[in-house]
Amino acid sequence: MSESDVEHVRQHIKVYVTVFVALAVLTVVTVGISYLHLPTGFAITLAMVVATVKAGLVAGYFMHLISEEKVILWVLLLCAAFLFVLFILPLGTQIGNGPLWPL
Amino acid sequence: MSDEHSDLGFLRKYVFSTDHKTIGIQYGITALVFLFFGFSLMMMMRWQLAYPGSAIPIIGGLLPDTLVDRGAMLPDFYNQLGAMHGTIMVFMGIVPLAVGAFGNYVVPLQIGAPDMAFPRLNMMSYQAFVIGGIVMLASFFLPGGAASSGWTSYAPLAVTATTGQTFWLIGMIFLIASSLLGALNFIVTILHIRAEGLTFFRLPFFVWSQLVTAFLLLLAFPPLQAAAIFQLMDRLAGTSFFLPSGLVVGGEQIVAAGGGSPLLWQHLFWFLAHPEVYVLILPGMGIIAEVIANNTRKPLWGYRPMVYSLLVLGFLSFGVWAHHMYMTGMGTTMSTFFQITTMIISIPSVIILTCLVISLWGASIRFSVAMLFALAFLPMFGIGGLTGLPLGLAAPDAHLHDTYYVIGHFHYVVAPGTIFAMFAGIYYWYPKATGRTLNVTLGKVHFWLSFIFMNGVFMPMMFEGMAGVSRRLFDPTIYDHGAAVHGLTVMTSWSAWCLAAAQIPFIINFFWSMRKTERAEENPWQATTLEWATPTPPPHGNFTETPVVYRGPYEYSVPGADRDFSPQYVKQEA
Amino acid sequence: MSVVIPYQVEPHPVTGVTSGKLGIWLFLASEVMLFGALFSSYVLLRVGAAVENWPTGVEAGLNVPIGTANTLVLITSSITMVMAWASLKMDNLAAFRRYFGTTIALGLVFLVVKAFEYSDKFGHHIFPATGWPEAGDPSVFYGLYFTLTGLHALHVILGILVNLWLLFFGVALWKTDKERLTGRIEIAGLYWHFVDLVWIFLFPTLYLL
Known part of the structure; x- marks a missing residue:
C-alpha cells in the first residue's frame, strides 16, 4: 500500500x-x-x-x-431500464379496468 | 483459482467437479434424461387424448389406483402430467441442455479460456439444478400427486391446489437460483476471460447468443422468484396476494382475507416466461449458425446484423410479455402497445433467420448429420415464428387463445426448432467431447424419422386449434367440434409414439459410438473456431498453449489460402 | 496441471474491475430485479385496493420510533463496513477487526429488534394472513409487511453468515494475499450496502405511508 x-x-x-x-x-x-x-x-x-x-x-x-468503471454502470443502466418496464407496464394494464389511484 | 485436478479421487473428478467440461457433460446427461422423462409423460397423455377412457396399454396396469381407474387415466392425473410435462421440458430439459450443457462445455473453449470465471460457483449452480429437479420429481409421490395447475401455475387455481404445487414452487426457487448463478458466471467469463485478440466482433455467434441469453436469465428470472415467494406465502402462511376477496371455489367460500390480484401472478410469471422463450431459442440459433458456417464452407452472411438483431431481440423481449394476457381484459391502450412491440420483435428474429438462409446461397453444402438438423431447423423455426404472428394480435388471439393452435405454434419453435438445434449441437461437438464421431447412417435414420414425425405431431395441432379445440380438455371428444377433428388427434398421438421410437437409433448411436467408432481427428469438421485448437478430448485447463486469435470466427474459403478454412488461432496461412 | 484463472485479484485491463466485482454487481442487478418485482407488486396491489382499506404504518400498529432506530442501526452498520474496508486499505488489521465485528454486531441488533417487532405483532394476533381491516374488502398490507421484511431479514442473515466466515476464517488470507482479502471485503461490503439500500426503501414504504 x-x-x-x-x-x-x-x-x-x-x-x-x-x-x-x-x-x-x-x-x-x-x-x-x-x-x-x-x-x-x-x-x-x-x-x-x-x-x-x-x-x-x-x-x-x-x-x-x-x-x-463504465461496465458496471452499463449493467445497472440495463437493469434500471427493465425495472422501469416492470413498474410501469403492469400498472398500465390496470388503466382499462378502473381508476388509477392515487393520480 | 488454481487446483490440482489430475490426481483427484473419483468423486471430485466426476461428481463434485469444478471443470466446466465435466459440469457441461453432467448438465447434458441430466437434461437429456429429464427431456426423455418429460416426453414420456406426454406420451401417456396422448393415449388419453386419442382413446379417451380406455386403459393405457402396459403402463396402465402398473400405476396405482389413485392415478388410474382400471388402467384408464383419471382427470387429476392428466392435469399433473400436463403441468409437469411443460415444467420439466422447459426448466429441467431445454434450458439446462442449451445453457448448462452446451454453454458450459463450448463457451470457455470457444473464447480460449482455461475454465469459467468462477468454477466453484459453476459447480454450485449444477447442484442447485439437481436439487430442484429432485424436488420436482419427488412431488409425484405426494398424496394428491404433482402440481396440476399447468406449467404457468396461474393463481388462484394453483393457490388452492394440492401439496404438489408447494413442491413445484420450492423446486422452481432452486432452478431459478441455479440459472442466476450460471448466468452471472457466463457474463463474467465472456467479458473477462477471452483469449488475446478475441475482440467482440471476432466472437463466434454461439458465444454472442449465450451472452444475451445470460442477461435474459439474470434479469428476467428474479421477478418469477418474487412471484414464487408470494405464492408460497399464499399457500403456506395463508396470505392472499393472488386471491381476490370473496373467492368461491367449488361452491365454497375460500378461507382467506382476500384483497389480492390474480393478474399480478400472470404479470410476474410472463415477465420471466416471455424472455424465457428467447432463452430457449437463442442458444439454438447460435448452434445452428456454427453448424451452417462450418458445413457451407463460407462465412456467415451478415454476421454483424445478426449480432445486432440478437441484442435488439434480447432488449425487446422484456417489453412484450402481456401478449400472453390479451384475454384478461387489460384495455385497448395497453393491448395496442403490446401488439406493436410484439410485431416489432418479430423483425430481428426474421433478420437472423434470413441471414442463415442466405448463408446457404451458392455454397457447396456438406450434408453431415448436424447440417441436416440445421437445415431442418430453418423452415421449422420459420413455421413456428410465422404462426406466432396471429397470436400476437389481439383479434385473432381471441379465437386462437388456449387452443391447440398455441401448442402447435410454441412446439414448432422449441421442438423441431430448439431440440433439432440441440441434436445438431450434439452431432457437431460429440467428437470434441469424446474423441469419436457419431455413426452417420444411424444419424441419418434418426434425422429423417424425427423430421417426419415431428411434423406429424405438431402440424395437426394447428388445424385442431383453428377448429377451436381447447388445449386443456381431458377428453376432446365430448364436444362435437372436438369429435369432428378427432382423426387429427389420433394422428398426433401415433406420430408422438413413433417419434419416441425414432430416438432409439440416436440412443444406440450415442453409447455405441463412444467405444466402437474410429477415433476422430483433432479437427474433424475442419472448423475455424477456438474449441478445435485443444487436444481431443480437452484436458483440465483446456489449452496446451495459450491461444491467440488473429481473425474473425468464420473465415472459410478465404481467397488465396491453401485450405478452405483459416482457423482463428493460426497466424498465417501458408 | 494447475489451472490459473486470470483477473481474480488484478483488474481486467478493459473493464477495469476484477471478476469478483463484476460478478457481485451482476448478482446485485438480479437482486434489484427481485426487490423491484416485490415493490412493483406492492404498487399494483395498493392501486387495486380501495384507498380507505390501505393502512398507514401507524394505523396498522407498526412502531415508527423503533423502525427509525432500526434504520439508524443499519445505516451505522454500513459506515462501519466501509470503514472496515478502508482499514484494510490502510494496512491496519486490528482496526479492520473492530469495524467488521461492529458491523456484524449491528446486523444482529437489527435482527433482534425485528424479532421483537414480529413477536409483538403475533402477540396481538396479527399474522401474514390477517387482512386490514378485518372485515369488508381487506387489503394484503400485513402479508406484504411480513413477506418483504422477512425476505430482507433473510438477506441480513445471509450477510451476517458470510461476514462471520470472513472475520474468523477468511481473514487468514491476510498473511498470504492482502489484496485478495481487501477485494473480498469490498465485495462483502457491496452486498451489505445493498441490503441497507433495500431497507431505505422498505422503511418509508411500510412504516410511514
Whole structure:
C-alpha cells in the first residue's frame, strides 16, 4: 500500500462520515414529514424522493458507484431500464379496468 | 483459482467437479434424461387424448389406483402430467441442455479460456439444478400427486391446489437460483476471460447468443422468484396476494382475507416466461449458425446484423410479455402497445433467420448429420415464428387463445426448432467431447424419422386449434367440434409414439459410438473456431498453449489460402 | 496441471474491475430485479385496493420510533463496513477487526429488534394472513409487511453468515494475499450496502405511508 494510496483513503473517510451524517439526518427528516399528515399522493412522492436521495448516497459513496468503471454502470443502466418496464407496464394494464389511484 | 485436478479421487473428478467440461457433460446427461422423462409423460397423455377412457396399454396396469381407474387415466392425473410435462421440458430439459450443457462445455473453449470465471460457483449452480429437479420429481409421490395447475401455475387455481404445487414452487426457487448463478458466471467469463485478440466482433455467434441469453436469465428470472415467494406465502402462511376477496371455489367460500390480484401472478410469471422463450431459442440459433458456417464452407452472411438483431431481440423481449394476457381484459391502450412491440420483435428474429438462409446461397453444402438438423431447423423455426404472428394480435388471439393452435405454434419453435438445434449441437461437438464421431447412417435414420414425425405431431395441432379445440380438455371428444377433428388427434398421438421410437437409433448411436467408432481427428469438421485448437478430448485447463486469435470466427474459403478454412488461432496461412 | 484463472485479484485491463466485482454487481442487478418485482407488486396491489382499506404504518400498529432506530442501526452498520474496508486499505488489521465485528454486531441488533417487532405483532394476533381491516374488502398490507421484511431479514442473515466466515476464517488470507482479502471485503461490503439500500426503501414504504 503506497503512501499516496493511504492519503487517498483518508480523504475518503471524511466523505464517508459526511454521507453517514446526511443519511441519519434524512432518516429523521422523512419520519418528521410523516407526522405532518400531508395528502397521500404528496406524502408518497416526498418520501420516495427522500428515499431515492438516501439510496443514491449509499450507492454513490459507500458502494463507490460515483467513481466506478463504465461496465458496471452499463449493467445497472440495463437493469434500471427493465425495472422501469416492470413498474410501469403492469400498472398500465390496470388503466382499462378502473381508476388509477392515487393520480 | 488454481487446483490440482489430475490426481483427484473419483468423486471430485466426476461428481463434485469444478471443470466446466465435466459440469457441461453432467448438465447434458441430466437434461437429456429429464427431456426423455418429460416426453414420456406426454406420451401417456396422448393415449388419453386419442382413446379417451380406455386403459393405457402396459403402463396402465402398473400405476396405482389413485392415478388410474382400471388402467384408464383419471382427470387429476392428466392435469399433473400436463403441468409437469411443460415444467420439466422447459426448466429441467431445454434450458439446462442449451445453457448448462452446451454453454458450459463450448463457451470457455470457444473464447480460449482455461475454465469459467468462477468454477466453484459453476459447480454450485449444477447442484442447485439437481436439487430442484429432485424436488420436482419427488412431488409425484405426494398424496394428491404433482402440481396440476399447468406449467404457468396461474393463481388462484394453483393457490388452492394440492401439496404438489408447494413442491413445484420450492423446486422452481432452486432452478431459478441455479440459472442466476450460471448466468452471472457466463457474463463474467465472456467479458473477462477471452483469449488475446478475441475482440467482440471476432466472437463466434454461439458465444454472442449465450451472452444475451445470460442477461435474459439474470434479469428476467428474479421477478418469477418474487412471484414464487408470494405464492408460497399464499399457500403456506395463508396470505392472499393472488386471491381476490370473496373467492368461491367449488361452491365454497375460500378461507382467506382476500384483497389480492390474480393478474399480478400472470404479470410476474410472463415477465420471466416471455424472455424465457428467447432463452430457449437463442442458444439454438447460435448452434445452428456454427453448424451452417462450418458445413457451407463460407462465412456467415451478415454476421454483424445478426449480432445486432440478437441484442435488439434480447432488449425487446422484456417489453412484450402481456401478449400472453390479451384475454384478461387489460384495455385497448395497453393491448395496442403490446401488439406493436410484439410485431416489432418479430423483425430481428426474421433478420437472423434470413441471414442463415442466405448463408446457404451458392455454397457447396456438406450434408453431415448436424447440417441436416440445421437445415431442418430453418423452415421449422420459420413455421413456428410465422404462426406466432396471429397470436400476437389481439383479434385473432381471441379465437386462437388456449387452443391447440398455441401448442402447435410454441412446439414448432422449441421442438423441431430448439431440440433439432440441440441434436445438431450434439452431432457437431460429440467428437470434441469424446474423441469419436457419431455413426452417420444411424444419424441419418434418426434425422429423417424425427423430421417426419415431428411434423406429424405438431402440424395437426394447428388445424385442431383453428377448429377451436381447447388445449386443456381431458377428453376432446365430448364436444362435437372436438369429435369432428378427432382423426387429427389420433394422428398426433401415433406420430408422438413413433417419434419416441425414432430416438432409439440416436440412443444406440450415442453409447455405441463412444467405444466402437474410429477415433476422430483433432479437427474433424475442419472448423475455424477456438474449441478445435485443444487436444481431443480437452484436458483440465483446456489449452496446451495459450491461444491467440488473429481473425474473425468464420473465415472459410478465404481467397488465396491453401485450405478452405483459416482457423482463428493460426497466424498465417501458408 | 494447475489451472490459473486470470483477473481474480488484478483488474481486467478493459473493464477495469476484477471478476469478483463484476460478478457481485451482476448478482446485485438480479437482486434489484427481485426487490423491484416485490415493490412493483406492492404498487399494483395498493392501486387495486380501495384507498380507505390501505393502512398507514401507524394505523396498522407498526412502531415508527423503533423502525427509525432500526434504520439508524443499519445505516451505522454500513459506515462501519466501509470503514472496515478502508482499514484494510490502510494496512491496519486490528482496526479492520473492530469495524467488521461492529458491523456484524449491528446486523444482529437489527435482527433482534425485528424479532421483537414480529413477536409483538403475533402477540396481538396479527399474522401474514390477517387482512386490514378485518372485515369488508381487506387489503394484503400485513402479508406484504411480513413477506418483504422477512425476505430482507433473510438477506441480513445471509450477510451476517458470510461476514462471520470472513472475520474468523477468511481473514487468514491476510498473511498470504492482502489484496485478495481487501477485494473480498469490498465485495462483502457491496452486498451489505445493498441490503441497507433495500431497507431505505422498505422503511418509508411500510412504516410511514
